[in-house]
Amino acid sequence: MFDCLTDAHCHADFTKSSPDGGLDAGMDLCACACYPEDWKALRDFSAPKVKKSFGLHPTRADMNLLPTIDDYLEFASAVGETGLDERAADGIPLEQQREVFDTQLRLADKFRLPAVIHCVGFWGELVKILKEWAARSPGAKFMLHAAKCSPEIARELEKIGGYFSFGLRELNSKKGAACAAAVSPDRILVETDALPSREIIFETIGKLADLRGTGDVELAQSAYVNYFRFYGK
Numbered sequence: 001m002f003d004c005l006t007d008a009h010c011h012a013d014f015t016k017s018s019p020d021g022g023l024d025a026g027m028d029l030c031a032c033a034c035y036p037e038d039w040k041a042l043r044d045f046s047a048p049k050v051k052k053s054f055g056l057h058p059t060r061a062d063m064n065l066l067p068t069i070d071d072y073l074e075f076a077s078a079v080g081e082t083g084l085d086e087r088a089a090d091g092i093p094l095e096q097q098r099e100v101f102d103t104q105l106r107l108a109d110k111f112r113l114p115a116v117i118h119c120v121g122f123w124g125e126l127v128k129i130l131k132e133w134a135a136r137s138p139g140a141k142f143m144l145h146a147a148k149c150s151p152e153i154a155r156e157l158e159k160i161g162g163y164f165s166f167g168l169r170e171l172n173s174k175k176g177a178a179c180a181a182a183v184s185p186d187r188i189l190v191e192t193d194a195l196p197s198r199e200i201i202f203e204t205i206g207k208l209a210d211l212r213g214t215g216d217v218e219l220a221q222s223a224y225v226n227y228f229r230f231y232g233k
Ligand SMILES: [Zn+2]
Pocket: 009, 010, 011, 032, 081, 145, 193
C-alpha cells in the first residue's frame, strides 16, 4: 500500500536455505549483524535497498572479538548494535561492556558512520557515554533501537544527535508507548528487530501513528525521510 516503507533495524538469517537471508522484503532496510559469526555472510550479500550495520552486541562484549571488524565496516552504513545491557552484567561486568561500547563509538568516528544503540538498564551510564561521544565528535548521530527510555532521557538524547526506532514490542509496552509519543517527528524510525516484513512494518506504523495522533501515511513518510537522513543515501 505504501511505497515508502522502511525497516531501520532488522536481522538476516543466512542459516536457512534461502540465499537472500530473508532480506528480500521489498522495502528499504538496514540489516544488523551484531555477532562475529554473522559478519561475513552479511558483508558478502548485496541487494538493492539493503544497508548494513556491523557491531558487537553488549551481551557478547569482548575486546578480543573486535580486531577484525574493520574489514566489515568499510561496507557498512552504521556501527552496531552496540551499547549496554544490565541483564548481561553478571557474566560481562559493566566496565567491560563500557570499554567495548566506547571502542565501537571510536570506530564510528573512524569510518564516519552513525551508531545503532542497544540499551537495557544502565541508562545513566549510557547517557554519560553518549554525551562524551557527542562532545568529542560534533555531528555524531546515533539511533536508539527498540526505544523505550523515559521521555526526559529521550529529550536529552535528541539534543546530542539521537534518533529513536520503535517496533511492535516497544509500542505494546507502557514505557515504549510513552517514549514513542514524546520524540520529535524528525527523529522517529520503525523496525522489526527480526527478519524484515512489510506486514509487520505496516502494523507498526499504524500503531505508532495512533499513539502520536497522526496519519499512517504521514508517519511512514517521516520515517522514510528520517531513515535516509540517518543512514545516508
Ligand atoms: Zn537487533
